[in-house]
Amino acid sequence: MRSLVLGGALVGLIVLAALLSFLWTPYDPTLVDAALRLRGVDWAHWLGTDRFGRDVASQLMVGARTTLYVGLVAVGVAALVGTPLGLLAASGPRWLGELVARVNDLVLAFPALLLAIMLGAGFGASTGTAMIAIGVATVPSFARVARAAAMQVLTTEYVLAARSAGRRPLAISVRHVLPNVAGLLIVQSSVSFGIAVLAEAALSFLGLGTQPPTPSWGRMLQESQELLAVQPRLVVVPGVAIALAVLGFSLLGDGLRDRLDPRLKGVGDAGR
């Protein structure tokens, strides 16, 4: 419960910052001004400015947007592709299950980073290519979780009951399997979200992610890495932001898992 609240608060804060950045940021985060470079923390610049004289707080806010955007799309795509794949593998014929499992192996074994490098080299590195690479790399985990969970659901008596009621396989997948694996998938999403945030940061750090001038936390880290000794703030701020985002999502995931666990749910309101 506590982790749900704490995780929710952290994630909420990031979402809020991202949303607010559409309407207002203290400064234009892309506005370069040599006169302002490397200013410390003061009233005008709450988190100071970077090498380009850009306001760090503003960059942080807009960077939250990138972070969420990459996470949402990558994880969303992975969930949308991986979940049906997993369900299909669980309920379809055996060979299909086997095939999906093997393809999963392959994708897992294929370096996601390489995909990012190749996409970046091929189409120009961008938030989009990073998103695709992260998304593709995330598909197997969804497919696997969905398949395992669906296989379990399919052996339950309520699925048997649904069949004897005359339900067709598709209806069973939609009405029974999906709702019962949804909890796990939500948890999986939140975990993947955290991983995606880290991956985006790592890719941006290698110059394979979000392109300038769009701010991104990974990019902020990369651009100020050399200033660690001179202006540690520039490394610490995005570093902490990334850590808090990942922490937030993983706490949220833990919280949701507890929340969606029928055993825990059952105790509270049994018998009424």
Add this chain to the structure above:
Amino acid sequence: MIVAEELSRSYRRPRSTPFGPRPQVRALHEVSFEVVAGQRFGVVGESGSGKSTLVRLLAGLDSPSSGAVRFDGQLVSGRRQRDLDFLRSRLQVVFQDPMGSLDPRMRVADIIAEPLVAQRIPGRAERVAEVLAAVGLPASAADRYPHQFSGGQRQRICLARALAPRPQVLIADEPVSALDVSVRAQVLNLLSDLVDRYSLTLVFVSHDLSVVRHVCDTVAVLKSGQLVELGAVEQVYRRPRHPYTRQLVRAVPTLRGALAGITAADLTP
């Protein structure tokens, strides 16, 4: 009404040795019987004797390895699911585990309405209310979730679901095995009532011969997938012919027996 003809079903187990054959488990072996309309047909047998396998075959939820199942003369076995609509509306199943056979994420009303939806039977809301009342659950139960009910109540929900499409045959697979004695009595009473009221044909599966004796008029005894004895329940109970049946009858501890001085040693062969 239901005819089983030389029903066999074997399962393949995973290999036990790297290059060996995949062992086959004969869950059911050449079982034949007939259930006539209005009959209360009991099936007993120990765990793993093939009772649930038989239920799945009778209900067209699984296909036999050989043999056939007929319902009212129509072939059930070997048909595709979508060709079994005639069966679905007329034959319903109640499963063993009252929690496990209810989708934890569906409301009771939706659970009960499921056969109606699947078979496109109109008038859902009224029918749900009707059967809820018939199994003795309050109308308010409709909006709640399975975990909010006790074991006996859940089994009532299962019964309500089975009754919803107005079936002629009810198959119950160990419907009271998971219940306490006191609740067992409630559910057995209810089941009897419903069978009487709707003139159902009942196939009742249990490992407990005394329960079958209470509920059924005819009993079939399964052992390791084979039908070892079939007959009127009282006759089988009092004069079991097959040694296994004898053993089964004997091993059941009874209060009367115990108080009359039967010890544990007497229960074993």
Add this chain to the structure above:
Amino acid sequence: CSAGSTAYSSPSAATITIGFSAEPANLDFTSTDGAAIPQALLYNVYQGLVRLDAQGKVVPLLAKSWTLSEDRRTYDFQLRDDATFTNGAHFTAEDVKFSINRVKTAWTVSTKASMDVVDHVDAVAPDHARVVLSKPSNNWLFAMAGRVGAMFTPTGTADLRTTPIGTGPYQLDRFNRGDSLVLKANPRYWGPKPTFGTVVLKYFADPTALNNALLSNGIDVISSVQTPDSLSRFETDDRFTVVQGTTTGEVVLSFNNARAPLSDKRVRQALTYAIDRRALLATAWAGKGLLIGSMVPPSDPWYEDLSNRYPYDPDRARELLAQAGQPHPVLRLRVPNLPYAVDSAQVIRSDLAKVGVTANIEELDFPAVWLKEVFSGHDYDMSIVAHVEPHDLATFGNPNYYWGYRNPRVGALLAQADAGTPEQQVSGLRQVASTISEDAAADWLFLLPNLVVAKAGITGLARDQVSDSFDLSNLGRAS
């Protein structure tokens, strides 16, 4: 296992470790482009007839002296007679002939073009080589001081990628790919023995890692600081000495002169006015470096300070854009994915935005994609690249070069300068430089500084980087 090195083995007095940022792909600059190979091998392993001195002047090396004929086409080189290749072969005029001819036949990199002007080579005597050009060329002698002038021996070219054989003070000890190149003193070297018996050239793909290596005592010298903002760390620490000078690397904002809207001189001028290069230098390179205004570094005799030709003047920029009928052009700024380019691009984007120009930054994988799209494909409006090769002013005479700049006068001036006397060369090239500057053929953002950091006490580091080589022969340690 051989991937590894002597890195961080306790630095002995006879060993010096120098950190570089770009690693040679292999050791053959005759077939592989890139600055890293000559940087390590030229003057150190390979030597030419002539070399560039610290001021960028051509001086004798394997040739003791030379004479130039009246028609400026025939060079007669008096060769040293005491030079030996590390495989034991004696250096003679035959090697000169072999090496120069080999450029034409076997070399595959673009610099080989500078030997096109050679008509033929004669080995007049073992210590006398004669080179006859098809037309007079100042550039040829200059090129002879670079990698194309490197002397090979016919018995030493079997495996240039892994086994370089030259006449220089050092020879290859080990090449630990992904890590370091180890050179050891050449025992047969004809010249004075270098101070360091072993030189480890250690490669760091990451500039911060390079800095950290010096800070943590892992190396002795940073050949070139790529993160000027961190220079203050070394300047304020008396464990280190910092050398600051110039290079031949002009960071150029290139314009695609062949394509609208940048084919319009007014637009180019407007952009040049719109960019605050002083601020850009401060931001992108911490203010180190030099504003130049044209394609000439101060180490060239024809250098003139042209940096004020287009002072920062956004109003003027807007005016010019309006005149050109392009008040709000949208331009593709396709830059290599290298830090200096990306940093500069961000400043430029911001500056241009202020005058109503939209510059969309696209990072291209360097070198592969950038070469394909921008350099060969000419598919760009603006790009940013450091042109580090000496005397690359001449590229503006090539209308097919990626700038797409066509000015017949420039071509003519360049040809005259090449053929003329040194004085004519200087005045001709001055004119070229000022013409292209006037034309705003590109925007010369700044000249990369030579920023070398060494442990205190290390001597012999060149202040200015004038050639392709990182010359190791003068390095020493103050005692």
Add this chain to the structure above:
Amino acid sequence: MIVLRRAVILLVTTAVASLVVFALLAVLPGDPAQVALGVNATPELLAKARHEFGTDRPLPVQYADWLGGLLSGDLGRSYVTGEPIAPRLLDRFEVTLWLVGTAMVIAALVAVPLGAFAAVRHRRTSGVLVSAASQLGAAVPGFLAGILLVEVFAVHLRLLPSGGWTPPNADFGAFLRGLVLPALSLGLVQAAVLTRYVRSAVLDVLRADYLRTARAKGLGPVRALVRHGLRNAAVPVVTVLGLQLATLLVGAVIIERVFVVPGLGSLLLDAVGTRDLVVVQDVVMLLVVAVLLVNFLVDVLYAVLDPKLRRA
């Protein structure tokens, strides 16, 4: 049979992987010849280089050639260095294995006791603190940890080198010193992740009936956990370890870069940069095989740990 089946699956997957890799690289823009020759490469020179590299042949021929080479153990020659790839690949792989192996050992050594501790004390402050710390640790990007470790231990304290690699057979002391920081940066973050899994696995085991049985026999809580719990908790943990190992094999690139370690990741990065396609293909194939092997090992370990999965 199972081994055979696995081997066949491994083979087929690798074959498919090889095709995927090749196809992806085929559409990768950038011409190896042009990259090698650089600016002003003339068409004739380019053609010559392409011929030399073999990139002027039709793709199926190139693929067949490469695959045939692989099958006969010949990994081909690098476009850039002209040398055979195999020795270099193995050298780099060895470096990566050292790094990743050490990191995983560190991770396991830290995570197993900590995770078990956090599970056993999950209601006490100390346990909650440990699991909170592991949550936080798992959220720190590995490269940030690397940068910070360098700043502290190499630049400020000057206790350890900031980077670089010495092979173990060259100078073992230097090798160890060079290994510490990169292995820690990789290992600690993984340890944090692993701690959480160990904790939840041990928590599950603590609730298991058989642990109560063990206690009822007269085993003390710690002894019961050690003798009966850990082995059963190991099954889910091994899964995670396998996944982490696979991820690190591929994902150590950034740490390799921060610490200038000549591992497989930096080879891959360089090779893509220079369009040294055969090297890229070989690296990826090696990684695919390595990852599949890790999966295989995990399966074997399962069977060792869980007799239910042993079908003999």
Add this chain to the structure above:
Amino acid sequence: MLAVDRLGVRAGELDLVTEVSFTVSAGERVGLIGESGSGKSLTATALLGLLPEELTASGSVRVAGVEHELVGAPERLLTKLRGSRLAMVFQEPMTALNPAMRVIDQVAEAREVHHPGRDRVLVEADALRLLEQVRLPEVATLARAYPHQLSGGQRQRVLLAMALANDPDVLVCDEPTTALDVTVQAQLLELILAGVAERGAALLFITHDLAVVATVCERVLVMYGGRVVEAGPVREVLTEPRHHYTRGLLDASDLESTDEHGRLHAIPGTVPAAGEFPSGCVFRTRCGRADEQCADLPPWTGVPDHGHACWHPVGGDS
């Protein structure tokens, strides 16, 4: 041998088991019956000090020959007693055995724990002997098997062998046969009885099957809502129950007696969830005989080991 006095189990503010008192002397067989959720397992686990950590026990549990009170005793003492003086067989044969350990090792361990340092060969021989004693079929091969390779009945035998390993003075069996077939159940009951008879052990046998308790035990405790509502000799309690709950259980479990409509006698309503039992008499919400008086807690009538807690006992006031 075993004396339990006012044993209570609480989860936070919630009383799950209240004031359970009984004794079992050496060689005596006492049954504990009641519907699901009446607190039988909690009582049993509290005896061995194996309650889950979120629950706390109060009251007193004493074993003959042990100075110390077991409730709140130091873990070291309990560890020493468990398995040697107090042993327990759990309900679920599927999960109560370590899936990753050979059966014989698990049995051997039970001996080894209390006889440390004994020769490995001897310990294994002991274990084999124990498995033979509980009549594990094909001992030679099955002893080396893993739990999943055994049937439910066989596993339950292994658990019994472990419990009997050190000749315990008190054996607690928590529904050891519920998951088994009747034929297997009969065999196992016989083995348990033989085992305790041989050792003269005190047996506490938990079940919800009245017939089983009648077969196995001499005395019986009836539990409902976390309280013992009736206690006494089996024959007496099961033929002339005084508490209406016992009466209800008896009627409901008799499949041969029916009312005038041919219906089984059932206790109306269901067992409330923990913490939702009424105050006063815990059974009053389901009791046909309940009146206002039942809102007060009925006192225990009779001696601790023979009596009942009911304001209106069956068959009139005692």
